[in-house]
Amino acid sequence: MQSWVEEIDRRARETLGQGRVADYIPALAEQDANRFGIAICTNDGARYTAGDAQEPFSIQSLSKVFLLTLALRAHGDALWQRVGLNPSGMPFNSLTQLEAERGKPRNPFINAGAIVVADHLVSAFATPSKHIQDIARTLSGNASILIDRHVLASEWQHRSRNAAMAYLMKAFGNIDNEVDAVLDAYFSCCSLRMSCLDLAVAMNYLAADGHALATGKSFITPDLARRINSIMFTCGMYDAAGDFAYRVGLPAKSGVGGGIVAIVPGRLSVCAWSPALDAAGNSVAAQHALELLTDKLGVRIANTA
Ligand code: GLN
Known part of the structure; x- marks a missing residue:
């Protein structure tokens, strides 16, 4: 090999x-x-x-896999009431389907879907980004894994599309927590x-x-x-x-x-x-x-x- x-x-x-x-x-x-x-x-x-x-x-x-794993562990199939299970046929940051499908993203591996999953984690954990960092460390056996603050700041600064998705989904009742808290969890995971x-x-x-x-x-x-x-x-x-x-x-x-x-x-x-x-x-x-x-x-x- x-x-x-x-x-x-x-x-x-x-x-x-x-x-x-x-x-x-x-x-x-x-x-x-x-x-x-x-x-x-x-x-x-x-x-x-x-x-x-x-x-x-x-x-x-890649962090969307960790996010989904944790949400399914915590909430099981209830997650599928809020996120779909089908390929989107659209770019990962597309907003088009969200309006037509009343704020329910096609799947958990496009941005909108992962933002809904991140919302679950914000509800479930006091410090969701630390929780994800701990999981990444535990599963890899590498205690030095960090969230890259420079990338995190850059994601925040250029958040318009992801923020637009999160607000649209919140308007449809599919985001429970404050949008900023959800985006912080989502961007932190991406920035590992x-x-x-x-x-x-x-x-x-x-x-x-x-x-x-x-x-x-x-x-x-x-x-x-x-x-x-x-x-x-x-x-x-x-x-x-x-x-x-x-x-x-x-x-x-x-x-x-x-x-x-x-x-x-x-x-x-x-x-x-x-x-x-x-x-x-x-x-x-x-x-x-x-x-x-x-x-x-x-x-x-x-x-x-
Ligand atoms: N942080 C990126 C974003 O939200 C993640 C996108 C990706 O890897 N496809 O746009």
Whole structure:
């Protein structure tokens, strides 16, 4: 496996130069487009890394997986009265469907959906952003994980679209708490800095029937882990979920920091990262790396071990 990740690192780097680093959050535009890293964590705890796998980056929408996991653990299926379960077919920050669908976002992995999930957490926890940071630390086994204050300030400064979504949903009665408190929780989660290795280890519970590698304990039930994988498969890559399913064929979640986490259920978790994105907001090199990995593994399936 180590020679595979090194080969993938070499070949994925051939795509560097394609795509563009996200700049709608100015702090993200400071990222170097030539970085690439990959980390694999197998369910027996073996770790394989190449390139910039240990370099912390802004996890952005990857945090939506942690948010959803915590909300489903706390509230169960009641969440689905407030958020849908279908692909949106729209960019991750689109407002169009929200008005027509009376403030109910299509799924928890677009911004509007994650903002509703963050609202749940604001109701459930006194300090939601600290809670998420603690969970990221516990699941990865890395106590030095931090919220990047520079990125957080930049998200706040350029919050107009996310704030518009939150206020619209509040007008429809789908946000319980003050919008600022909800946005603070949402932006703080997006601003966590983690490396590919941190993320592959932290999200291994999705490959391992809910069992967390770093704690040696069950984090969520096997049933919940499978359901979250299903949502990642259909909605994890925004409006490019179908393209990604064809190319890679794994449950996955991407973020505009350039990270993508993918799961081979029953076997391993993987995170690839490179900051330059395609038009849908998914990292060009990370997608290529995951396609090479599924070629090597001979898996291109949704949700079976
Ligand atoms: N913080 C980003 C935003 O709210 C997250 C978007 C993403 O990674 N797709 O716009």
